Amino acid sequence: xxxxxxxxxxxxxxxxxxxxxxxxxxxxxxxxxxxxxxxxxxxxxxxxxxxxxxxxxxxxxxxxxxxxxxxxxxxxxxxxxxxxxxxxxxxxxxxxxxxxxxxxxxxxxxxxxxxxxxxxxxxxxxxxxxxxxxxxxxxxxxxxxxxxxxxxxxxxxxxxxxxxxxxxxxxxxxxxxxxxxxxxxxxxxxxxxxxxxxxxxxxxxxxxxxxxxxxxxxxxxxxxxxxxxxxxxxxxxxxxxxxxxxxxxxxxxxxxxxxxxxxxxxxxxxxxxxxxxxxxxxxxxxxxxxxxxxxxxxxxxxxxxxxxxxxxxxxxxxxxxxxxxxxxxxxxxxxxxxxxxxxxxxxxxxxxxxxxxxxxxxxxxxxxxxxxxxxxxxxxxxxxxxxxxxxxxxxxxxxxxxxxxxxxxxxxxxxxxxxxxxxxxxxxxxxxxxxxxxxxxxxxxxxxxxxxxxxxxxxxxxxxxxxxxxxxxxxxxxxxxxxxxxxxxxxxxxxxxxxxxxxxxxxxxxxxxxxxxxxxxxxxxxxxxxxxxxxxxxxxxxxxxxxxxxxxxxxxxxxxxxxxxxxxxxxxxxxxxxxxxxxxxxxxxxxxxxxxxxxxxxxxxxxxxxxxxxxxxxxxxxxxxxxxxxxxxxxxxxxxxxxxxxxxxxxxxxxxxxxxxxxxxxxxxxxxxxxxxxxxxxxxxxxxxxxxxxxxxxxxxxxxxxxxxxxxxxxxxxxxxxxxxxxxxxxxxxxxxxxxxxxxxxxxxxxxxxxxxxxxxxxxxxxxxxxxxxxxxxxxxxxxxxxxxxxxxxxxxxxxxxxxxxxxxxxxxxxxxxxxxxxxxxxxxxxxxxxxxxxxxxxxxxxxxxxxxxxxxxxxxxxxxxxxxxxxxxxxxxxxxxxxxxxxxxxxxxxxxxxxxxxxx
Numbered sequence: 001x002x003x004x005x006x007x008x009x010x011x012x013x014x015x016x017x018x019x020x021x022x023x024x025x026x027x028x029x030x031x032x033x034x035x036x037x038x039x040x041x042x043x044x045x046x047x048x049x050x051x052x053x054x055x056x057x058x059x060x061x062x063x064x065x066x067x068x069x070x071x072x073x074x075x076x077x078x079x080x081x082x083x084x085x086x087x088x089x090x091x092x093x094x095x096x097x098x099x100x101x102x103x104x105x106x107x108x109x110x111x112x113x114x115x116x117x118x119x120x121x122x123x124x125x126x127x128x129x130x131x132x133x134x135x136x137x138x139x140x141x142x143x144x145x146x147x148x149x150x151x152x153x154x155x156x157x158x159x160x161x162x163x164x165x166x167x168x169x170x171x172x173x174x175x176x177x178x179x180x181x182x183x184x185x186x187x188x189x190x191x192x193x194x195x196x197x198x199x200x201x202x203x204x205x206x207x208x209x210x211x212x213x214x215x216x217x218x219x220x221x222x223x224x225x226x227x228x229x230x231x232x233x234x235x236x237x238x239x240x241x242x243x244x245x246x247x248x249x250x251x252x253x254x255x256x257x258x259x260x261x262x263x264x265x266x267x268x269x270x271x272x273x274x275x276x277x278x279x280x281x282x283x284x285x286x287x288x289x290x291x292x293x294x295x296x297x298x299x300x301x302x303x304x305x306x307x308x309x310x311x312x313x314x315x316x317x318x319x320x321x322x323x324x325x326x327x328x329x330x331x332x333x334x335x336x337x338x339x340x341x342x343x344x345x346x347x348x349x350x351x352x353x354x355x356x357x358x359x360x361x362x363x364x365x366x367x368x369x370x371x372x373x374x375x376x377x378x379x380x381x382x383x384x385x386x387x388x389x390x391x392x393x394x395x396x397x398x399x400x401x402x403x404x405x406x407x408x409x410x411x412x413x414x415x416x417x418x419x420x421x422x423x424x425x426x427x428x429x430x431x432x433x434x435x436x437x438x439x440x441x442x443x444x445x446x447x448x449x450x451x452x453x454x455x456x457x458x459x460x461x462x463x464x465x466x467x468x469x470x471x472x473x474x475x476x477x478x479x480x481x482x483x484x485x486x487x488x489x490x491x492x493x494x495x496x497x498x499x500x501x502x503x504x505x506x507x508x509x510x511x512x513x514x515x516x517x518x519x520x521x522x523x524x525x526x527x528x529x530x531x532x533x534x535x536x537x538x539x540x541x542x543x544x545x546x547x548x549x550x551x552x553x554x555x556x557x558x559x560x561x562x563x564x565x566x567x568x569x570x571x572x573x574x575x576x577x578x579x580x581x582x583x584x585x586x587x588x589x590x591x592x593x594x595x596x597x598x599x600x601x602x603x604x605x606x607x608x609x610x611x612x613x614x615x616x617x618x619x620x621x622x623x624x625x626x627x628x629x630x631x632x633x634x635x636x637x638x639x640x641x642x643x644x645x646x647x648x649x650x651x652x653x654x655x656x657x658x659x660x661x662x663x664x665x666x667x668x669x670x671x672x673x674x675x676x677x678x679x680x681x682x683x684x685x686x687x688x689x690x691x692x693x694x695x696x697x698x699x700x701x702x703x704x705x706x707x708x709x710x711x712x713x714x715x716x717x718x719x720x721x722x723x724x725x726x727x728x729x730x731x732x733x734x735x736x737x738x739x740x741x742x743x744x745x746x747x748x749x750x751x752x753x754x755x756x757x758x759x760x761x762x763x764x765x766x767x768x769x770x771x772x773x774x775x776x777x778x779x780x781x782x783x784x785x786x787x788x789x790x791x792x793x794x795x796x797x798x799x800x801x802x803x804x805x806x807x808x809x810x811x812x813x814x815x816x817x818x819x820x821x822x823x824x825x826x827x828x829x830x831x832x833x834x835x836x837x838x839x840x841x842x843x844x845x846x847x848x849x850x851x852x853x854x855x856x857x858x859x860x861x862x863x864x865x866x867x868x869x870x871x872x873x874x875x876x877x878x879x880x881x882x883x884x885x886x887x888x889x890x891x892x893x894x895x896x897x898x899x900x901x902x903x904x905x
Contacts, residue, residue, distance in 0.1 A: 092255060225417070298392055304356030310360070571631045588626055617831035617833070647743055709900045775825060831859070
């Protein structure tokens with residue numbers, strides 16, 4: 001049953017035009033759908049035949065509603081019904097899997113500064129897409145097929161079949177009667193009448209194999225850390241070369257097993273299979289152990305000892321290995337073989353041992369059959385999916401052992417994080433113009449929200465995503481401690497997945513394994529406006545994290561973040577006025593983030609390949625989930641005011657120096673001001689030793705060279721000699737903290753570059769993180785600083801930063817010459833660190849003419865990107881504010897500094 005469609009819809013996509021959101025990694029900011037200013041409908045290459053039946057996007061007559069300068073222009077589809085369903089199901093014999101799409105919040109508009117910056121960067125000159133890419137989130141949910149009514153209740157409560165509770169038709173009360181939902185799997189036929197009766201929808205059946213392959217191809221192409229190996233309890237993520245993906249073997253282990261050879265997009269063939277699969281394990285297990293669910297059966301296997309039931313090689317050879325043919329004494333010679341010679345009844349055997357013996361028998365056979373098919377077709381890569389695996393460590397280890405054993409280590413068994421959702425995802429992609437074909441890996445951001453409204457088979461309160469429901473769930477978690485078993489409803493219902501054969505010991509308020517493992521699969525945020533930073537030397541080999549977050553490293557940061565949590569909660573609550581509601585949300589946030597930490601303590605790789613940058617971003621996302629927008633806002637405002645008050649004196653001092661001395665003092669100033677970091681416990685303790693200015697001066701006195709990494713002389717030569725007659729064209733300055741860090745450190749450095757004739761782009765966070773300055777805050781800071789500096793004033797005017805905000809300022813700088821521009825762009829992040837594989841399209845545009853990158857701060861220049869290489873000159877400036885990090889990186893000490901300059905060859 002081979003199908004043919006060799007086009008690669010991701011590889012051969014058209015160039016991204018300017019359309020849609022700002023590329024911010026946050027739910028409230030990722031809105032927007034790419035669009036065309038023309039009404040033409042693109043004939044995009046697709047992976048599956050697209051059904052012409054509703055629901056689909058009718059793009060005839062499509063046009064942008066509003067001006068081309070709008071940040072997120074509304075796409076007017078005059079011939080499109082509002083009732084678009086973005087829901088697809090895979091209804092198997094054992095489980096129902098849902099993939100559904102949720103829209104983003106309301107669209108926002110851009111201010112004059114952003115419009116001016118984008119126009120200067122040429123972002124309004126490119127062609128736009130002639131059809132929209134979805135901007136929103138993909139959610140993953142599962143139910144047991146035997147509890148179909150719960151699934152129907154869930155769909156109904158969220159109105160997923162009508163486009164969701166945020167759709168225009170739902171808000172208007174309209175009741176369309178011709179809704180069609182895509183579905184695959186045998187249940188799409190079996191339960192079609194029930195869906196029609198309960199929800200009033202028709203199920204349009206999609207071919208099961210088509211959907212499986214389409215889902216797998218999309219995930220392996222678009223998700224960076226989708227595939228992993230699992231051997232001896234160790235999970236290791238595998239980076240797939242997207243140009244060398246095909247061919248591969250896809251083994252889908254559901255109730256039965258299908259083995260599919262995939263040669264390309266739409267090119268596959270089912271080459272084998274077996275009727276001994278997940279249904280066999282569940283069926284026999286239920287008969288022999290009386291377990292009532294698949295998860296319960298897997299839970300039993302965790303405590304089992306199969307040697308009481310299986311006949312091992314050692315049983316035959318007196319406890320010895322059969323070394324001649326490479327069999328160890330613990331190798332299973334015959335599954336259930338020991339029961340033949342024992343005068344026992346079924347009731348005499350422990351259910352735990354029976355479950356484990358069954359699991360090993362079926363897993364070994366699946367692994368062996370799969371490898372034999374791979375050998376038959378000369379394939380080295382085998383991907384296993386399906387809900388039999390469901391993230392269960394022992395299952396994956398057993399399959400991996402079988403493949404490794406029979407291939408003598410030449411073939412690898414690999415698994416997929418979204419393993420159970422291949423069919424449902426493929427069915428989702430069969431919708432006309434679903435938009436997924438055009439997404440690349442940098443357009444997808446995975447989040448792990450804690451909200452869980454679906455508990456115990458009942459809908460509690462408002463639909464998914466409602467804050468009160470999230471808090472209510474967390475309060476139940478607090479009350480019941482580790483007894484709560486309600487999983488987040490978008491995750492894989494794994495019972496272990498903890499990275500070892502033994503069940504980990506619970507610690508404190510840790511979630512039980514059956515609940516916590518549900519966090520393994522998060523929500524995929526589709527952000528079409530994220531781009532790869534174009535100045536990365538080699539994006540394929542780029543790794544943002546400087547230090548791997550292994551078990552020991554994570555334990556350290558677990559302690560650091562846990563100790564910091566009470567202070568963070570206090571500041572978050574205070575930022576919201578200390579209300580009872582804020583206190584309730586603060587408590588919920590603390591327990592939610594603690595649960596995340598506990599989950600990662602059990603298995604550091606639970607959420608994919610996770611580095612310190614991801615961990616810090618998880619904290620910020622968790623804060624935002626409980627609607628704490630900016631926990632440090634009052635602190636930032638206070639420190640900005642104090643620093644701006646002394647800026648004029650600093651600028652006068654700098655102007656009195658010669659060029660060479662001034663450059664050194666400027667770099668010293670950046671390093672000294674970087675001490676103001678509320679993310680560092682050591683620096684927070686310094687706040688009690690004096691005012692901001694006193695601490696800054698004290699820090700300046702300690703900035704004596706040589707620094708731990710000291711390339712200042714190389715940088716000085718580049719600036720004052722090599723670039724004297726031909727200065728840098730454009731410099732990107734990645735700023736860090738508010739207050740003295742940006743005002744007394746980076747702004748004076750930016751001023752010096754402007755003085756040399758270099759365009760300066762200040763790059764700041766799109767969203768708040770600790771006391772980091774944001775792109776939205778910088779224009780006001782620059783406007784205040786410009787009151788006392790003609791250089792900054794003229795540059796800010798040239799860059800469009802000073803418009804209405806400066807209307808009331810006395811113009812004392814009329815005689816200043818016309819300046820190169822000073823601009824501000826957002827980086828697309830809401831974290832203290834930055835991953836250059838995913839930055840805002842605004843930053844990517846600014847980078848195209850840049851020939852100098854300056855990274856400042858511990859998060860962006862040490863925790864991440866210390867080893868990053870760029871296509872242009874790069875200067876990395878930071879103070880090390882953590883003793884452990886100083887020791888690991890340089891065998892140094894806290895408050896050591898780096899001035900690392902890497903000129904492009």
